[in-house]
Each structure stands twice: as C-alpha cells, then as structure tokens.
Amino acid sequence: MSNGPPANPGAFPAARPRRNRRTAWSRRLTAENVLTAADLIWPCFVTEAGAGPIEAMPGVSRYTVSQLVDEVGRAADLGVPAIALFPQTDAALKTEDAAEAFNPENLVCRAVRAIKEAKIDVGVICDVALDPYSSHGQDGLVQNSEVVNDPTLDALCEQALVQAEAGCDVIAPSDMMDGRVGRIRTALDARGLQHVQILSYAAKYASAFYGPFRDAVGSGAALKGDKKTYQMDPANGDEALREVALDIAEGADLVMVKPGMPYLDIVAAVKRTFGVPTYAYQVSGEYSMLAGACDAGRLDRRAAVLESLLCFKRAGADGVLTYFAREAAEWLREG
Numbered sequence: 001m002s003n004g005p006p007a008n009p010g011a012f013p014a015a016r017p018r019r020n021r022r023t024a025w026s027r028r029l030t031a032e033n034v035l036t037a038a039d040l041i042w043p044c045f046v047t048e049a050g051a052g053p054i055e056a057m058p059g060v061s062r063y064t065v066s067q068l069v070d071e072v073g074r075a076a077d078l079g080v081p082a083i084a085l086f087p088q089t090d091a092a093l094k095t096e097d098a099a100e101a102f103n104p105e106n107l108v109c110r111a112v113r114a115i116k117e118a119k120i121d122v123g124v125i126c127d128v129a130l131d132p133y134s135s136h137g138q139d140g141l142v143q144n145s146e147v148v149n150d151p152t153l154d155a156l157c158e159q160a161l162v163q164a165e166a167g168c169d170v171i172a173p174s175d176m177m178d179g180r181v182g183r184i185r186t187a188l189d190a191r192g193l194q195h196v197q198i199l200s201y202a203a204k205y206a207s208a209f210y211g212p213f214r215d216a217v218g219s220g221a222a223l224k225g226d227k228k229t230y231q232m233d234p235a236n237g238d239e240a241l242r243e244v245a246l247d248i249a250e251g252a253d254l255v256m257v258k259p260g261m262p263y264l265d266i267v268a269a270v271k272r273t274f275g276v277p278t279y280a281y282q283v284s285g286e287y288s289m290l291a292g293a294c295d296a297g298r299l300d301r302r303a304a305v306l307e308s309l310l311c312f313k314r315a316g317a318d319g320v321l322t323y324f325a326r327e328a329a330e331w332l333r334e335g
Contacts, residue, residue, distance in 0.1 A: 033313040037079030042325035046111045047088040056212035078329035082123035098133035102158040109166035116167040126163040129175040137223030139175040157187040174201040176230045182250030200252035203240035206231035209285030259283040264315040271316030282322040
C-alpha cells in the first residue's frame with residue numbers, strides 16, 4: 001500500500017517541500033541565508049591591569065593592550081572584518097564628569113593606535129558613551145540627579161574626536177541621547193574626519209541582558225539608578241523605527257538594534273523599513289545564557305551558536321556583534 005497522499009484526479013500533484021531538504025547539497029543550494037565570518041564583529045575588552053577571564057562571561061577575557069593586538073590579529077586571520085573596543089577603566093580615573101573619556105592617552109585611544117601601528121587589516125569600532133569613565137555609571141552627565149541631554153552631547157563629541165584622531169574607523173554612539181548622531185557627525189566633519197563612519201546604537205533598549213557586560217567593564221557596581229529615561233522601553237516597537245529614522249537623518253552610516261535575539265522583530269522591521277546596513281548585538285546576557293547551557297551539556301555549542309547567528313541573518317541583520325565571533329569564524333572555516 002502506498003504511503004503517499006490519496007489520489008486526487010484532476011488536481012496538481014501534492015507539493016513535496018521535503019524534496020529540497022533531502023540532501024546536504026540541495027539544502028545548501030536552496031538556503032535563503034548564509035552566515036560567513038564577514039558577518040561577525042568581535043566585541044573585546046581592554047584593561048590596564050585586570051587581564052584574564054571574566055567570571056560573568058565564561059570563555060571571554062580582558063586583554064592588556066599588547067595582548068589585544070595579538071588577539072585582534074588572530075581574529076583578522078579568521079576573516080572577522082571588525083572589532084568593537086570596550087575599556088575596563090581604572091576606578092581611580094572615574095569622575096563625575098567622565099573626563100578620562102576625553103583624554104587622548106586613555107586606554108581605548110592607546111589600544112586603537114597599537115592596533116593601527118600593527119597594520120592589522122581589521123576595522124576598529126569605538127563605543128561613545130560615558131559609563132566606562134563616570135563615577136556614577138550613567139552614559140551621560142548627571143546634574144541634580146538627572147541624566148542631562150544637551151550638556152552630554154558636548155562631552156560625547158569630545159570623546160568621539162579623540163577616538164577618531166587616534167585612528168578609530170567607526171564611531172558607535174551607544175548613549176541614546178537625543179540628537180547625538182548629528183552633533184558627532186558635525187564635529188567629525190569640522191575636524192576633517194569625514195571618512196570616519198558612524199554606527200548608531202539606534203534602538204538600544206533598557207534591558208536586563210546587559211549585566212555581565214557591566215561587570216566586564218566595571219560599571220555595574222558604580223551604577224546609581226537605572227537607564228530607563230534614555231534607553232528604550234522593551235514594550236515599544238514603533239518607537240524604535242522613529243529612533244532609527246532620526247539617526248539616519250542625522251547622518252548615521254550604519255544602525256544597530258540592541259539586544260539581539262529577544263528583539264529580532266525590531267531587526268526585521270528596521271531592515272524592511274529603511275533598507276540601510278543594519279546590525280544586531282548579541283549581548284553579554286545572551287552570550288552567558290548560551291555559554292552556560294552549552295557548558296552544562298544542555299546544548300551542542302557549535303550547533304546552537306551558529307544557529308543563533310544565522311537567525312540574525314534571516315531576520316535581516318547585515319552583521320552581528322557577538323562574543324562568539326572568533327569561535328564561530330573558526331567553525332565556519334572548518335565548514
């Protein structure tokens with residue numbers, strides 16, 4: 001007896017989608033999205049004296065500047081096109097006005113120059129926000145217990161300029177202050193830095209998934225209050241499109257959604273609506289959950305990580321910031 005569908009004289013033969021999934025070569029031939037190392041951006045942590053593993057992010061480490069140069073070289077050799085730098089600033093250098101952010105000899109600027117002097121073929125992305133440098137842990141300046149918008153813009157422009165002049169390729173404002181992209185673009189252009197790109201954290205949510213990152217850069221313990229007055233409400237989707245539209249109009253070259261997997265609907269909506277280079281950040285909490293489940297033997301690390309990254313591509317992301325970047329690039333090279 002046949003196991004096929006019942007005959008239906010006069011109708012077309014029954015569709016058999018499984019035919020295209022039957023063999024590995026056919027699955028490759030019909031794949032709608034492909035993940036490559038060129039889709040990955042590696043966020044990395046640089047430190048003066050706290051090098052070593054980060055407890056909250058198993059498998060992730062902080063590096064001194066000299067160590068970082070070697071590690072970035074390995075990432076470039078694997079085909080990773082860009083890195084994103086984040087500093088663990090000495091607590092003694094943190095102040096209310098976050099002045100160390102504007103120091104051309106600060107940790108990030110020295111790391112950028114070291115990477116460029118090593119002539120590593122990789123793009124360097126620098127975060128623009130005050131939280132790694134402020135004693136209160138907020139992304140902006142605080143006056144009368146309020147994170148103030150317009151005075152913060154002046155500070156962010158100073159921070160962006162010292163990073164760009166150190167050799168940073170992409171300025172990435174993650175602060176979520178209103179109007180910061182336009183102000184930074186104007187400041188860069190006025191200094192003759194028209195070639196420096198801006199990757200805007202255009203839709204950055206006030207998320208519970210940032211905890212391990214704040215431990216990694218040392219801002220978590222310092223944070224007074226929360227960031228809900230400037231980062232987006234996780235309940236809102238339409239607002240994200242308004243935020244992205246404003247940043248594009250102000251001169252953003254690339255836009256980002258953060259966090260990643262819980263916000264794939266936002267990634268898809270941004271790409272569909274604007275058609276601009278769109279990125280997602282698989283943040284520290286996402287990394288720690290996946291890594292923890294894999295380390296406990298609950299998930300296959302390679303399969304789960306690569307699936308999660310491919311899902312960003314399917315949603316519309318042109319690339320992903322992920323702490324798995326080098327590991328994933330190694331797997332992809334193996335095939």
